[in-house]
Amino acid sequence: MSTLRFLGATDTVTGSRYLVESEGQRVLIDCGLFQGFKQLRERNWARFPVDPASIDAVVVTHAHLDHTGYLPALVRDGFRGRIHATHGTTDLSQLVLADSGRLQEEQASYADRHHTSRHSTPKPLYTEDDARAALGRFTSHPFDEDLELGALRVRFLPAGHILGAAQVQVQAEGTVVHFTGDLGRVDDQLMKPPRPFEGADVLVSESTYGDRLHPSDDPESALGDVIRRVCRRGGVVVIPSFAIGRAEALLLHLSRLRASDRIPDVPIYLNSPMAVDASEIYERYPEEHRLTSREFEAMYRVATLVRSVDESKLLNLRGGPAVIISASGMLEGGRVLHHVAAYGDDPRNAIVLTGFQAGGTRGAALLRGERSLRIYGRDIPIRAEVHSLEMLSAHADAAQLVAWMGNAPRPPRAVFLTHGEPTAADSLRVRIRRSLGWTARVPTFGERDSIGTERSAAPNVQPAHAAHRGSASRA
CATH class of the missing domain: 3.40.50.10890 (Rossmann fold)
Structure with missing residues (x-):
């Protein structure tokens, strides 16, 4: 039985991490940093919920840090597989992750020199060297080509938003799971619009602007x-x-x-x-x-x-x-x-x-x-x-998200709303029900769901790990 586990982006816009398990394979979709409230940032320092060495591959939707920023720590702590992304995301990640490691070190050094941290010896979450080690594990791919990852088949579809950004379609045991990543706008002045939704058995959609519409002002x-x-x-x-x-x-x-x-x-x-x-x-x-x-x-x-x-x-x-x-x-x-x-x-x-x-x-x-x-x-x-x-904003708003979903020839069996503040995610859930007649749900942190043909009646919610790795530059 294939399962989907929500390891991030469930009660926040940040920390995008989803674990797909099928026929003994473990593939992580995104591996981002948590940002914002202190209790969220503390999750960056917790032991990863599964052993990084047990993950076979990582698939990245796009280069922003809330989707890629934990990769250096994952590799440092034992991940030895490949990190798969589009050509554009791979190129941008070379900049983003190296800069993040350098900034982590600079912030820790500043806190140490100026005694602005409650920790006696502030340390970075990871270093620039850790970031470069992670970058060495990237493999880049074009849009619209199948990628075989053991029992899973993965395809990148254009998402708009930023250069290289992808929707990720995963096929596992006959089930199609579609991750929007960050979905761009049809009216974006810079990027081309996202590929219309062609349907899936399970949809995992962002909800960043799920409770609002973009102003019409120029x-x-x-x-x-x-x-x-x-x-x-x-x-x-x-x-x-x-x-x-x-x-x-x-x-x-x-x-x-x-x-x-x-x-x-x-x-x-x-x-x-x-x-x-x-x-x-x-x-x-x-x-x-x-x-x-x-x-x-x-x-x-x-x-x-x-x-x-x-x-x-x-x-x-x-x-x-x-x-x-x-x-x-x-x-x-x-x-x-x-x-x-x-x-x-x-x-x-x-x-x-x-x-x-x-x-x-x-x-x-x-x-x-x-x-x-x-x-x-x-x-x-x-x-x-x-x-x-x-x-x-480069994110689709509530109306644009629902319009994008409405392209599907039939409703997904399950719709999960992630990557949004609680109010935004729940507001989008209501809008989907009223506009499309679909049942959508906002998952909880650590939740595991069956994504096979017969979905489990209730989610298996597991507590997040709380063990900390050390005293670092978190304030």
């Missing part, structure tokens, strides 16, 4: 309004951005605004070495996105690309008017924290959030009205304007 107009207003008074617009996908979308909008004289000719900085490197990867895969080579050139002419640490530090001294785009998108780390610390307490400036802010992150705190952020052991007052441009 993102360029909204972004232009903020930049014009702030720059007129000599302020700095700080834009926390996900380095993969969101940074490219922002540059596209800014280049169009500049070309049409809808924003002033002020300096625009892209302060994210990863985002700079990712641009070269996007150019390799023109079939996945909507951009022409001319638009690429315009995007990267509009901004000064910042790589070195010294250049990054100088941005905090130059003042406005200026626009600074920097990672991370939820203010959980990276250079953007230094920019927020430098410019956040001045009411002439603005902070513009451009995507989903997971609960427990600094971005979510700003979104709900908090006006003080704890950054590197200091409380930073936030007097700058705070804006959220949700229309820039």
Whole structure:
């Protein structure tokens, strides 16, 4: 009997991890980091629920850290199989995972030097060397070709969202299980739309925006309004951005605004070495996105690309008017924290959030009205304007998810809603029932379900492991 076990992304948007077991094979779909609330981040330090050495293969939907970020720890702790992903995801993961390991080390070192951790000797969750060891286990594949993994057959289907992002279809003992990964939007300005849903026996769908619809406002107009207003008074617009996908979308909008004289000719900085490197990867895969080579050139002419640490530090001294785009998108780390610390307490400036802010992150705190952020052991007052441009999200919203599901020729036997906050996941469950007449369910952390022809009547919920590996740089 084949089974599906939910090892993450069940009560949160982050930590995507699903274990499929069939005929003695164990395949992990995604291996992401938990982010946000402390009790979620603590799961990154718990012993993995199954022995990593017992997992035969990992299949990755896309390169964002909440889907790939635990891979270095999994390999370090004994996983010896291959990590399978699309060509685009493999290329982007080279940037994302190496950067994550480096950042983990830098944060642990900073906490140790400045005594900002409750641990006497803060340690990283994993190192850059661990990340590079994991990258050595990647095998890349095209879309729409079958991959045989023992008793399982796997296929990658385009998901939109970011470069290389895939829906993953798994066939096990005659049952088809379909994982959406992060599903993109049909109206995305950067990426092409996701492949329509052709049906499955079991559907595991994301629900990030399951309780809302994207605003219909034009993102360029909204972004232009903020930049014009702030720059007129000599302020700095700080834009926390996900380095993969969101940074490219922002540059596209800014280049169009500049070309049409809808924003002033002020300096625009892209302060994210990863985002700079990712641009070269996007150019390799023109079939996945909507951009022409001319638009690429315009995007990267509009901004000064910042790589070195010294250049990054100088941005905090130059003042406005200026626009600074920097990672991370939820203010959980990276250079953007230094920019927020430098410019956040001045009411002439603005902070513009451009995507989903997971609960427990600094971005979510700003979104709900908090006006003080704890950054590197200091409380930073936030007097700058705070804006959220949700229309820039690269996730399908509730209506788009249901419309995508409605392409299926018949209802799946089972629908599981994951990768969403509890309210979002349950709201999507209700919308699916009312719009499609399907029964959907929100699984619990650690739950195991039969995915064979005869599904078990009740889930086998197993407690998550709570044993910790050591004292590290978690705050």
